[in-house]
Amino acid sequence: MSDTPLNIALIGFGTVGTGVARILTEEHEQLRVRAGRELRLSRIVVRDLGKTREFNPADVPISSCIDDVLNDDSIDLAVQLVGGTDAALEYATRLLGAGKDLITANKALICAHGPELFQIAADGGRTICFEAAVAGGIPVVNAITTALTGNRIEAIEGILNGTSNFILTQMLSENQSYDQSLSLAQELGYAEADPTLDVDGTDAAQKLVILTRLAFSTDVPVGEMSRKGIDELTLSDLEAAASLGYRIKLLAMAKLNNGQLETSVQPTLVPQNRELAQTQGADNIVTITGSAVGRLGLAGAGAGQLPTASAVMADVVDFATGRAINTFKAVLRSRDQNPVEILPQDEQKHRFYLRCTVDDRPHVLADVTDILGRHGISISSLLQDESRMATASDQAARLIIMTHRVSEGQMRSADAELDALSCVQGNCLRLPVAD
Ligand SMILES: NC(=O)c1ccc[n+]([C@@H]2O[C@H](COP(=O)([O-])OP(=O)(O)OC[C@H]3O[C@@H](n4cnc5c(N)ncnc54)[C@H](OP(=O)(O)O)[C@@H]3O)[C@@H](O)[C@H]2O)c1
Numbered sequence: 295m296s297d298t299p300l301n302i303a304l305i306g307f308g309t310v311g312t313g314v315a316r317i318l319t320e321e322h323e324q325l326r327v328r329a330g331r332e333l334r335l336s337r338i339v340v341r342d343l344g345k346t347r348e349f350n351p352a353d354v355p356i357s358s359c360i361d362d363v364l365n366d367d368s369i370d371l372a373v374q375l376v377g378g379t380d381a382a383l384e385y386a387t388r389l390l391g392a393g394k395d396l397i398t399a400n401k402a403l404i405c406a407h408g409p410e411l412f413q414i415a416a417d418g419g420r421t422i423c424f425e426a427a428v429a430g431g432i433p434v435v436n437a438i439t440t441a442l443t444g445n446r447i448e449a450i451e452g453i454l455n456g457t458s459n460f461i462l463t464q465m466l467s468e469n470q471s472y473d474q475s476l477s478l479a480q481e482l483g484y485a486e487a488d489p490t491l492d493v494d495g496t497d498a499a500q501k502l503v504i505l506t507r508l509a510f511s512t513d514v515p516v517g518e519m520s521r522k523g524i525d526e527l528t529l530s531d532l533e534a535a536a537s538l539g540y541r542i543k544l545l546a547m548a549k550l551n552n553g554q555l556e557t558s559v560q561p562t563l564v565p566q567n568r569e570l571a572q573t574q575g576a577d578n579i580v581t582i583t584g585s586a587v588g589r590l591g592l593a594g595a596g597a598g599q600l601p602t603a604s605a606v607m608a609d610v611v612d613f614a615t616g617r618a619i620n621t622f623k624a625v626l627r628s629r630d631q632n633p634v635e636i637l638p639q640d641e642q643k644h645r646f647y648l649r650c651t652v653d654d655r656p657h658v659l660a661d662v663t664d665i666l667g668r669h670g671i672s673i674s675s676l677l678q679d680e681s682r683m684a685t686a687s688d689q690a691a692r693l694i695i696m697t698h699r700v701s702e703g704q705m706r707s708a709d710a711e712l713d714a715l716s717c718v719q720g721n722c723l724r725l726p727v728a729d
Pocket of ligand 1: 305306307308309310311339340341342343345358375376377378381399400401402426427430596597598599602
């Protein structure tokens, strides 16, 4: 047991910061034993000093000035739990420059600026840990960088956004519309007032970018990833998929296909017997397929005060024991491997679910199937669902088409022609089916 405490500054004292302060305070003695030294919360920095706090650790000075940490030579470790990429990037850069090691839970920061921050840290002999930035309480960064290093990672599939999984679960289980489920998610605190980044797939894509760097040494920017949100889905899509034996999930996927890497974040039909399909509510899951271990799954709370603080605390203890530097070096080494060639989106192949709302009149089916046939898209099943549409309009029917395996490019070229058909109302919805 060392007599030298690890002096910690908490930058950001909101949801996650409060959880970290609670654990550091309430589990103080157990953490001292596990870390082999005292973990001392020495300073807290916030934006608004006038805010009422739900938890106030005794004898810890709180300020609104980052300089109080930068100028305090006794601080070893900065736990930065500030969102966004403006102040967060400035603080992270200055903290590393001032010789502090850094922990962050900020996926947007690590996704957009991870490589440059890692370089600053490496050049200055400092360390960055970011377990909580991906899937909250699920230790997936540690699994990839440490526990699975004997494997060639072949695939990562996950539900990485709890908000959208809550909405999809709620819609199907409670027969609710997308808007009703979103409102409930907001009431319960699972969704922000502006839920855009959660429901349009950006949040999950930022996490997938981080995992893809670690597992495949390849940088796929969010903007270059095939990405679609859940906001176009209707209850009848979820029901149609369920009747065919699937659940629709916002699936984040990065996998090798004949030596090339395909990545996407999009609502996907997942066979209902897979653990991914059975992940309910706001939970997350990550399945990793390794060349030696096969497929393994890690599931649990992907957000929330204490689950996220749990991941942050694992990093804190790793700093205290000296393990963090090894994990960070593994992250740095992952950059040294050759990146994998990226499979162009149009060449990614799947089976597809296609939903079109069409005029209920003769020859419509022939028009739709003619377009699919001309693009070499073979149909595996076709369902005309008039029951739900009948309530909306007697003149409309809903076609649900499941295709055989075809390329995204074939489907994309058919999309435009389908949407241009005079008998098609609105745009058709097309979703991939997970293998
Ligand atoms: N919440 C989760 O479940 C969860 C899960 C995984 C990852 N994360 C990530 O963890 C990070 C923190 O999330 P959170 O939910 O804890 O956020 P939050 O509740 O909004 O708290 C943010 C904290 O940062 C402080 N802050 C903001 N700007 C600042 C500035 N310029 N200078 C000093 N302090 C500043 C705020 O101060 P005031 O309190 O004075 O406003 C607040 O204490 C984010 O990057 C988020 O993506 C969160």
